[in-house]
Amino acid sequence: MTDSSRRIVLGALSLGLAAMFVLSVVWRMGDHPLIRQKAPAAMQNASGGDAMRSMMEQGADSPQGQAIMSLMQKMKDNPNDVDTLLQLSSLFAEQGNNDGAMDMAQRALVAAPSDHRPPYLLGVLLSREGNWAEAAAQLERSISLKDDAATRYSLAVIYRYHLKQEDKARANYETAARICEDPSLASMIRAELDK
Numbered sequence: 001m002t003d004s005s006r007r008i009v010l011g012a013l014s015l016g017l018a019a020m021f022v023l024s025v026v027w028r029m030g031d032h033p034l035i036r037q038k039a040p041a042a043m044q045n046a047s048g049g050d051a052m053r054s055m056m057e058q059g060a061d062s063p064q065g066q067a068i069m070s071l072m073q074k075m076k077d078n079p080n081d082v083d084t085l086l087q088l089s090s091l092f093a094e095q096g097n098n099d100g101a102m103d104m105a106q107r108a109l110v111a112a113p114s115d116h117r118p119p120y121l122l123g124v125l126l127s128r129e130g131n132w133a134e135a136a137a138q139l140e141r142s143i144s145l146k147d148d149a150a151t152r153y154s155l156a157v158i159y160r161y162h163l164k165q166e167d168k169a170r171a172n173y174e175t176a177a178r179i180c181e182d183p184s185l186a187s188m189i190r191a192e193l194d195k
Helices: 003-029 033-045 048-059 063-077 082-095 098-111 117-128 132-145 149-162 166-179 183-193
Strands: none
Touching: 063 082, 082 098, 082 117, 098 117, 117 132, 117 149, 132 149, 149 166, 149 183, 166 183
16 A cells, blocks of 8 residues: 555545544534433423423423413412412323422422312322322322312222222212212212122
């Protein structure tokens, strides 16, 4: 191999390495699928405050992002507004951020311990995680604050199908049947009682 051909080969290799380096930097700094996929996972693992910031950064232009920004403004004025906390919890749950949803629901529970809605929402969120005993405890708490046929039905389903406590399930189905005013729910309750 002559000196000139060696220089040509080394020059081509150098140009190739430089091009690969430049392209890798551009790829790492640009908008590529790996970056887009990491953001939601990070948001799911973030706490309530971190999740809100993450959602704002990612989707301020989306309807949910705008709703979250609006609700956060409300929280600045009144951090213990139960309705705002519950709405944020529901939005986080819709996004698949169960930790953020639980955080907001627990804050609502602390802000309004006599409101039946926060323990109900916590019960729903805990059941999504498969934490059946704690979900049942939260639904029981909600019922103790305000008896409701739909909550009793949900609780009965947990007792029957997940905790295998048929006596508690039946008692809740029977009470739900007595107080139910919704015809479609009443037919579901009757179907469960006939089993």
